Amino acid sequence: MITASNPSLPATAADLPEPKRWGDRLFKTITFLSAAMVGVGFLLVAYVLIQGAWPAIKLYGWSFLSNTHWNPVTDNYGALPFIVGTLVTSLIALLIAVPLSVGTAIFLTDLAPLWMRQPLTSVIEMLAAVPSVIWGLWGLFVLMPWLHDVPYTWLNKHFSFIPLFAGPIEGSGACILTAGIIVAIMILPIVTSVSREILRSVPDLQREAAYGLGATRWEVTRIAVLSYARRGLMGAAVLGLGRALGETMAVTMVVGNSPKIHASLLQPGWTLASVIANQFGEASGEIQRSVLYEIGLVLVGVTILVNIGALILIKSIETPGSRRT
Amino acid sequence: MSHHDQYRKLKSTFMSVLAVFCALLVVLPLILVFFYLLKMGFSSLNLNFFTKVPTAAGENGGGMANAIVGTLELMGLALIMGVPLGLLGGIFLSEHGSERTNGWIRFGADVLNGVPSIVWGMACYTLVVVPMGGYSAFAGGLALSFIMVPLVLRTTEEVLVLVPHAYREAGLALGIPHWKITVNIVLRTAFKGIVTGVLLGLGRVAGETAPILFTALGSTSWNHSLKEPIAALPIQIYYYAISPFEDQNRQAWAGALVLIVIVFLLSTSVRMISNRRKRA
Amino acid sequence: MSDQAKSVADSSPSAPTPAPQPGSASPASMPSAKAEVAFDIQDLSIFYGKTQAIKNVHLQIPAMSVTAIIGPSGCGKSTALRALNRMHELTPGARHTGKILMKGEDLYGPHVDATVVRRRVGMVFQKSNPFPTLSISENVLVGLRLNGVRDKAFLNQRLEESLRMSALWDEVKDSLNRPGTSLSGGQQQRLCIARALAVRPEILLMDEPCSALDPIATAKVEELIHALKSQYTVVIVTHNMQQAARVSENTAFFYMGSLIEFGPTEQIFMNPKNPQTEAYVSGRFG
Numbered sequence: 008m009i010t011a012s013n014p015s016l017p018a019t020a021a022d023l024p025e026p027k028r029w030g031d032r033l034f035k036t037i038t039f040l041s042a043a044m045v046g047v048g049f050l051l052v053a054y055v056l057i058q059g060a061w062p063a064i065k066l067y068g069w070s071f072l073s074n075t076h077w078n079p080v081t082d083n084y085g086a087l088p089f090i091v092g093t094l095v096t097s098l099i100a101l102l103i104a105v106p107l108s109v110g111t112a113i114f115l116t117d118l119a120p121l122w123m124r125q126p127l128t129s130v131i132e133m134l135a136a137v138p139s140v141i142w143g144l145w146g147l148f149v150l151m152p153w154l155h156d157v158p159y160t161w162l163n164k165h166f167s168f169i170p171l172f173a174g175p176i177e178g179s180g181a182c183i184l185t186a187g188i189i190v191a192i193m194i195l196p197i198v199t200s201v202s203r204e205i206l207r208s209v210p211d212l213q214r215e216a217a218y219g220l221g222a223t224r225w226e227v228t229r230i231a232v233l234s235y236a237r238r239g240l241m242g243a244a245v246l247g248l249g250r251a252l253g254e255t256m257a258v259t260m261v262v263g264n265s266p267k268i269h270a271s272l273l274q275p276g277w278t279l280a281s282v283i284a285n286q287f288g289e290a291s292g293e294i295q296r297s298v299l300y301e302i303g304l305v306l307v308g309v310t311i312l313v314n315i316g317a318l319i320l321i322k323s324i325e326t327p328g329s330r331r332t
Numbered sequence: 333m334s335h336h337d338q339y340r341k342l343k344s345t346f347m348s349v350l351a352v353f354c355a356l357l358v359v360l361p362l363i364l365v366f367f368y369l370l371k372m373g374f375s376s377l378n379l380n381f382f383t384k385v386p387t388a389a390g391e392n393g394g395g396m397a398n399a400i401v402g403t404l405e406l407m408g409l410a411l412i413m414g415v416p417l418g419l420l421g422g423i424f425l426s427e428h429g430s431e432r433t434n435g436w437i438r439f440g441a442d443v444l445n446g447v448p449s450i451v452w453g454m455a456c457y458t459l460v461v462v463p464m465g466g467y468s469a470f471a472g473g474l475a476l477s478f479i480m481v482p483l484v485l486r487t488t489e490e491v492l493v494l495v496p497h498a499y500r501e502a503g504l505a506l507g508i509p510h511w512k513i514t515v516n517i518v519l520r521t522a523f524k525g526i527v528t529g530v531l532l533g534l535g536r537v538a539g540e541t542a543p544i545l546f547t548a549l550g551s552t553s554w555n556h557s558l559k560e561p562i563a564a565l566p567i568q569i570y571y572y573a574i575s576p577f578e579d580q581n582r583q584a585w586a587g588a589l590v591l592i593v594i595v596f597l598l599s600t601s602v603r604m605i606s607n608r609r610k611r612a
Numbered sequence: 613m614s615d616q617a618k619s620v621a622d623s624s625p626s627a628p629t630p631a632p633q634p635g636s637a638s639p640a641s642m643p644s645a646k647a648e649v650a651f652d653i654q655d656l657s658i659f660y661g662k663t664q665a666i667k668n669v670h671l672q673i674p675a676m677s678v679t680a681i682i683g684p685s686g687c688g689k690s691t692a693l694r695a696l697n698r699m700h701e702l703t704p705g706a707r708h709t710g711k712i713l714m715k716g717e718d719l720y721g722p723h724v725d726a727t728v729v730r731r732r733v734g735m736v737f738q739k740s741n742p743f744p745t746l747s748i749s750e751n752v753l754v755g756l757r758l759n760g761v762r763d764k765a766f767l768n769q770r771l772e773e774s775l776r777m778s779a780l781w782d783e784v785k786d787s788l789n790r791p792g793t794s795l796s797g798g799q800q801q802r803l804c805i806a807r808a809l810a811v812r813p814e815i816l817l818m819d820e821p822c823s824a825l826d827p828i829a830t831a832k833v834e835e836l837i838h839a840l841k842s843q844y845t846v847v848i849v850t851h852n853m854q855q856a857a858r859v860s861e862n863t864a865f866f867y868m869g870s871l872i873e874f875g876p877t878e879q880i881f882m883n884p885k886n887p888q889t890e891a892y893v894s895g896r897f898g
């Protein structure tokens with residue numbers, strides 16, 4: 008028989024102790040169960056949120072999503088102000104962050120001298136490491152007063168006839184636009200680093216072919232690089248959108264926390280994530296807590312969909328195993 | 333050279349300048365935030381800050397000693413609860429799973445990575461705080477560990493697949509059981525990479541506020557038990573930042589400086605490890 | 613028979629040891645007829661998905677001697693070799709039909725554990741692969757340690773024996789705690805041989821063990837193989853025909869997954885029966 012006996016000092020390989028047959032199976036099972044926790048994570052979130060939101064769902068139905076009121080006294084709750092606030096701040100953030108990030112990514116891959124690339128990449132990693140609450144603190148005490156005193160006052164003075172910049176502006180400077188700017192800063196690193204990976208994955212052949220045709224540097228970037236990487240860059244932007252939708256602490260600190268929908272970006276607002284952060288801990292009564300669960304449900308549903316979209320767009324270019332955090 | 337060519341050249345130069353400008357604008361916020369952290373935070377740091385717990389609202393003085401320790405404690409809890417799961421899951425992806433299951437698990441982990449962190453706070457509030465009848469350090473650590481699992485899982489897989497297949501073959505050809513090769517040879521070879529991933533994860537959760545806001549809750553005194561609320565730097569910074577008292581605002585800056593030092597110490601050690609790895 | 617083939621079969625002057633005398637070692641007809649059989653391969657076919665890498669091979673590999681497998685690149689040498697210690701099972705999508713008997717026992721029998729087979733049939737790879745995190749001594753002993761052997765004195769004794777067998781002891785005895793990867797390429801390959809020998813397998817498989825080595829290191833490994841055959845059955849894959857001629861008693865020539873010819877090395881090189889074999893050993897292709 009091809010088996011092993013078991014003396015303590017094995018003269019030959021056949022004398023080595025019998026391998027334990029369950030060892031590999033047990034290890035594989037344990038590692039599989041750990042990996043499967045990813046799926047459990049989804050179920051957990053879904054269970055917690057749906058179960059918590061159930062009373063509110065039964066009470067308000069679909070009208071919850073279109074109701075613009077938020078009145079804890081009469082228990083009249085609607086999510087629309089938060090949905091609008093979240094979408095508008097995220098949109099502002101994307102409008103600011105995507106061009107800057109793609110520009111920086113182009114600079115990093117095609118223009119910057121070699122010695123500069125590593126330090127600049129490190130700086131962007133550091134930017135990503137700054138915690139949300141610190142951006143909030145800085146936004147609250149540095150950025151917001153300045154925005155109020157200089158650009159907002161000026162905008163309001165000269166452009167208040169445009170509804171987007173209508174007054175009266177808050178004395179503190181807390182408003183939807185401020186939140187959008189802070190979120191833009193916070194998503195810059197991820198959009199930049201994903202864009203850079205995408206641009207780097209463009210084959211050099213593409214660039215060389217364009218140069219061979221006598222294209223200028225910008226034409227090479229536009230024709231060979233950007234058109235090739237368009238899908239991936241869109242993925243980077245959508246990934247940034249996913250992060251923007253969920254930004255919580257910094258937004259809470261600068262958005263003004265007011266459940267009203269205004270046409271003006273210079274007026275305070277509120278977002279899905281920041282209303283949870285603000286009110287979940289001391290929710291007054293079961294209904295309000297259930298409503299906040301439902302807001303969480305909306306938030307998670309939207310971010311998961313957005314993230315899935317981003318991953319699909321990026322996958323089309325990405326090499327297996329490249330990192331995204 | 334024709335006018336058209338000149339125009340093309342000019343446009344190209346303009347776009348290059350624009351790209352440089354973008355890069356500068358991206359770096360600017362980091363410089364500004366550092367400048368203010370040093371300016372406002374440094375002047376507020378003193379011995380009390382590191383040795384005292386907060387005073388009653390409105391009174392000057394006091395410190396964040398309990399919050400500093402609390403943040404380290406929460407990081408430790410996240411490490412203990414989150415790393416084993418992420419590590420084992422990453423091992424499954426690189427050593428066992430089929431292409432198809434792996435695709436799904438990777439996809440799931442990436443999507444979980446994008447779930448707003450406050451949601452983990454809600455989950456742990458529901459699953460731990462409510463049944464246990466109160467806010468606790470344990471609930472906070474658990475919420476942070478939920479954030480760590482997918483991060484550690486992905487980085488572990490990434491570094492394990494870099495371990496050359498030849499080492500696994502060599503081990504298997506010696507008749508060593510697969511799992512022993514994984515633990516004794518593959519993990520050991522990838523050790524530095526795994527540590528890097530764990531440190532990156534810790535750096536991320538160290539600064540998280542939203543998930544611990546209604547799990548760990550925060551506290552103005554020392555924590556003595558996993559079942560009690562615990563203070564943490566991000567929570568303390570948040571409440572002191574929005575506080576009407578100037579002395580608390582001042583301490584928020586000091587706390588932010590300490591927090592960023594913790595986060596950057598972690599990421600610097602990551603860079604040192606991976607640089608040494610590159611040289612080796 | 614071409615002149616070239618003759619010069620190939622003559623032992624090369626640079627070889628440190630005299631070439632084996634295949635004629636005296638085994639009979640000229642079926643080589644396995646009298647010697648004990650290490651592997652009895654019966655109608656073996658191996659598939660990677662839909663492509664068939666090994667086609668209906670029958671082969672008896674004699675024990676206590678060196679058998680070389682030669683053939684052009686991609687003809688299935690490695691695949692055939694890896695089937696002998698069940699390493700090919702690790703390739704996703706690989707499967708086989710037919711039988712391999714090892715000393716009369718079915719290697720793939722329902723109650724046979726692949727890890728036990730691999731302990732008894734050691735393997736050395738084309739590229740040396742000492743474990744980078746382990747020291748020289750840990751590399752040698754890893755097969756014993758991770759298979760549950762703890763006795764210190766026994767391990768030390770086995771360490772020295774194995775390093776002596778692989779002719780490495782004198783070179784490394786003062787640096788046993790240095791990393792295995794700190795050695796030179798040739799030393800690393802001999803360390804891998806010591807590592808395989810430390811568990812005392814009955815058979816040693818080598819897949820082009822010298823293809824990444826310089827001539828001096830190659831000569832050392834060949835010398836080593838020569839010394840091993842008194843205690844071990846060695847099966848070596850090589851696409852270097854001089855090497856096959858220098859180290860082996862018997863040679864199997866594979867072409868496109870089929871075993872074309874098997875016989876005493878001298879006969880394969882001097883007097884091949886099959887025209888394809890002749891074409892190959894005379895250097896007309898491959």
Ligand SMILES: Nc1ncnc2c1ncn2[C@@H]1O[C@H](COP(=O)(O)OP(=O)(O)O)[C@@H](O)[C@H]1O
Pocket residue numbers: 660663665683684685686687688689690691692703
């Ligand atoms: N892992 C694999 N998957 C698919 N086909 C393989 C694999 N390994 C080898 N093959 C195929 O099997 C044949 C034999 O390969 P191999 O045994 O490595 O040849 P040799 O060692 O003689 O060069 C080749 O055609 C090769 O393409």
Ligand SMILES: [Mg+2]
Pocket residue numbers: 689690691
């Ligand atoms: Mg081969």
